Amino acid sequence: MNKKYLQEDLLRMSGVNPKKCMRCGKCSATCPAYDEMEYHPHQFVSMVDEGDIEPLLSSESLYRCLSCFACIERCPRGVEPAKLVEAVRLVAIRKQGENHMTANDVPALWEEDLPQQAIVSAFRKYSK
Amino acid sequence: MKVSYFPGCTLKTKATDLNEYTFKTAEALGVTLEEIENWQCCGGVFTMAKDEVATKLSSVRALKEAFAKEQPLMTVCSACHNVIKQTNHAMQTDKEFAAKVNRYMADTPYEGEAQVYHYLELLRDVVGFDAVKEKVSDVLKGKKIAAYYGCLLLRPGKVMQMDDPENPTIMEDFIRAIGATPVVYAKRNECCGGYIAMESPSLAKKNSQGVVENAKAQGAEMIITACPLCKYNLIKNGADIPVVYFTELLAIALGIKEDTHE
Ligand code: SF4
Ligand code: SF4
Numbered sequence: 001m002n003k004k005y006l007q008e009d010l011l012r013m014s015g016v017n018p019k020k021c022m023r024c025g026k027c028s029a030t031c032p033a034y035d036e037m038e039y040h041p042h043q044f045v046s047m048v049d050e051g052d053i054e055p056l057l058s059s060e061s062l063y064r065c066l067s068c069f070a071c072i073e074r075c076p077r078g079v080e081p082a083k084l085v086e087a088v089r090l091v092a093i094r095k096q097g098e099n100h101m102t103a104n105d106v107p108a109l110w111e112e113d114l115p116q117q118a119i120v121s122a123f124r125k126y127s128k
Numbered sequence: 129m130k131v132s133y134f135p136g137c138t139l140k141t142k143a144t145d146l147n148e149y150t151f152k153t154a155e156a157l158g159v160t161l162e163e164i165e166n167w168q169c170c171g172g173v174f175t176m177a178k179d180e181v182a183t184k185l186s187s188v189r190a191l192k193e194a195f196a197k198e199q200p201l202m203t204v205c206s207a208c209h210n211v212i213k214q215t216n217h218a219m220q221t222d223k224e225f226a227a228k229v230n231r232y233m234a235d236t237p238y239e240g241e242a243q244v245y246h247y248l249e250l251l252r253d254v255v256g257f258d259a260v261k262e263k264v265s266d267v268l269k270g271k272k273i274a275a276y277y278g279c280l281l282l283r284p285g286k287v288m289q290m291d292d293p294e295n296p297t298i299m300e301d302f303i304r305a306i307g308a309t310p311v312v313y314a315k316r317n318e319c320c321g322g323y324i325a326m327e328s329p330s331l332a333k334k335n336s337q338g339v340v341e342n343a344k345a346q347g348a349e350m351i352i353t354a355c356p357l358c359k360y361n362l363i364k365n366g367a368d369i370p371v372v373y374f375t376e377l378l379a380i381a382l383g384i385k386e387d388t389h390e
Contacts, residue, residue: 013177032319032335036328063327067173068319069283073293080284083176090177101327109326111364115356117138117207121172121323124183 006091007051014087018049020077027071027081037061041071041081048084062089063100063126089125099127131250132194132201133161136208137169143205143356149375150204150247152384157255157263161202164190170211173323178218181228187215188229188238195242204247204375206355210280210288216240217287246281248298248354248374249290257305264381268308273377274348275299275310276339278358279319293317299352302374306381313346315339320361336365344369350389352377 011017021042028040039047039061047056056062065085072080093099101122110119131154139147154161168186175183191212194201203209219226220240230237245253251260277296285293296317300310320339321332340362343351351367352374353359362371370389379385 013179015178032321033324033331035334036331064324064331066279066319066322066324066331067176068279068322070279070319073283073285086176090175090180113142113360113364114325115138115142115360116169117136117172117205117355117357118323118325118360120137120169121207121357122326124171124173124175125323126327 003051003053006053007048010048010053010084010087010091013090014080014083016045016080016084016087018045018079018084021045021049021079022077024076027075027079030070030074032068032070033064033066036064041085044084044088045079045081048088053088056088057092061085062092065089067125090128093126093128101126129158129254130160130162130199131245132190132197132199133163134167134170134190134201134203134208134212135163136203136205138356139205143359143373146204146356146373146375149373149379149385153375153378153382154247154250156382156384157251157260159250159255162197162199164193164201170208172207172211174211174214178222178225181225181232184215184218184229185232187212188219188233191216191219191240191242191244192233192238195238200243200245200250202245202247202250204354206246206278206280206353207357209244209246209354213244214284214287216242216244246290246354248281248302251302251305252298257301260302260305260378261307264306265383266307267387268306268377268381271308272311272347272349273303273308274313274343274346274351275303275316276343276351276353276358276362276371277317278353278355279317279322281354282317299374303352306378308377311343311346311348313342313348315342320358322357322361325357325361325364332361333365336361336367340365340367340369
């Protein structure tokens with residue numbers, strides 16, 4: 001996809017203005033998934049701003065975000081990084097055949113007492 | 129008082145006790161819950177992207193039905209509450225999004241008019257914690273209880289508006305109202321890992337254990353939650369103190385349920 005178009009689309013979908021970021025790193029410092037992420041919330045903001053989007057699109061980091069809204073709450077500039085993480089993830093999984101999780105994966109992940117809520121949430125985040 | 133009620137998928141399956149004691153305790157406190165007819169699953173997590181419409185329709189339909197009945201809409205599962213409240217906020221504030229959604233709706237356009245309460249908010253703001261206090265026995269007296277908010281009840285604070293997202297008091301006030309003693313600890317509003325339990329159980333384990341250890345270090349004998357997934361993650365990852373729904377404790381305090389915890 002055209003790089004400029006992709007960048008504009010991500011900003012439109014997320015409503016995020018990466019120019020507001022002052023690169024303090026607070027979003028990443030508070031992120032409970034930090035240790036398992038290759039690119040951290042503040043990097044999503046700066047990399048989208050720089051148009052360096054391809055590495056994000058193929059990174060497992062997209063599937064490590066917990067949607068806990070901590071970075072949204074705690075960013076001192078109101079940048080709301082998780083909205084960008086989500087927009088990039090949607091661009092990745094909306095492509096045909098690119099679902100990160102499908103119904104076929106569920107039996108192997110299923111546990112007796114796992115609440116339905118976990119499965120519907122995972123589907124909402126990992127597949128289209 | 130009559131209130132529309134959205135139970136959600138998990139309360140009809142793995143968390144039927146959460147559903148049952150919500151109904152029974154509300155009734156005992158003078159609130160009759162009317163379940164939304166033909167409600168559909170909220171989807172578990174709010175999709176933040178502004179161009180996601182279909183994933184938010186089930187919430188709007190429930191909101192619209194409550195509004196048509198001139199009732200507030202009440203939820204009890206933290207996840208349903210978060211999704212429905214954020215969707216309602218988007219309907220109020222994002223005209224373009226609301227217009228897209230309304231194309232799928234019959235009759236009058238909906239613009240986020242319904243009032244949304246979590247059961248805890250209803251207890252605080254409508255029933256009143258003082259009224260709760262008057263109705264409970266002292267069976268829970270002296271019990272040290274840690275409130276586990278997790279992420280979904282409070283955040284994003286400017287949308288959820290339940291309480292101060294970094295220094296909440298609603299669950300501690302609830303614990304006081306049912307006669308027990310709240311334990312405050314740092315990780316009460318940090319994430320248990322949520323649905324990551326499926327993708328990366330080790331990450332859920334790390335987060336959940338951190339919450340339980342922190343609560344215990346502050347002297348908690350029990351943890352309460354409103355969320356089936358928080359409860360699952362904490363127990364699955366080895367919580368060695370009881371993790372229970374706040375509604376169960378309310379039922380015990382009101383004499384609706386026997387106290388089976390030590
Ligand atoms: S917390 Fe906000 S301002 Fe700081 S690095 Fe993250 S996005 Fe930028
Ligand atoms: S919402 Fe995602 S990116 Fe933001 S702090 Fe939580 S896990 Fe990290």
